[in-house]
Amino acid sequence: MILATELVPHLVVKGGKAAVEFYGKAFGATAASVVPVPGSEKLMHADLRIGNLKFYLCDDFPEQCGGVSRAPNGPTSFNMHLDVPNVDEAIAQAAEAGATVTMPATDMFWGDRYGQIVDPFGHTWSFRHPLKQA
Structure with missing residues (x-):
């Protein structure tokens, strides 16, 4: 183990x-x-x-990996996720810095506000905060 x-x-x-x-x-x-x-x-x-x-x-450093690049050149199966106080603000700040919004902040059926961006280096980031209970 x-x-x-x-x-x-x-x-x-x-x-x-x-x-x-x-x-x-x-x-x-x-x-x-x-x-x-x-x-x-x-x-x-x-x-x-x-x-x-x-x-x-x-x-x-592709020269260290048999000439193969390890940086993403398209969609990846890995997602960096951040729980944040305000998804809309987090996405807006990332977009202002140069990220591409791939999923605008949305109220989701599972009870969170959630959205995604792709950074200028090809990595996907997601954000969530819980929706307030009525």
């Missing part, structure tokens, strides 16, 4: 420095650490925080 203490998403992007800037504008993310590749514009690693949540990112 693996005794993990937490699960930390690690995104691969094309344009790590731009991604750090985007996530700061879109989600208020702050960089706990950023490790650039010496003599390059690429990032080896970035540790980002949204409140007490963390996620990592790095630039795509």
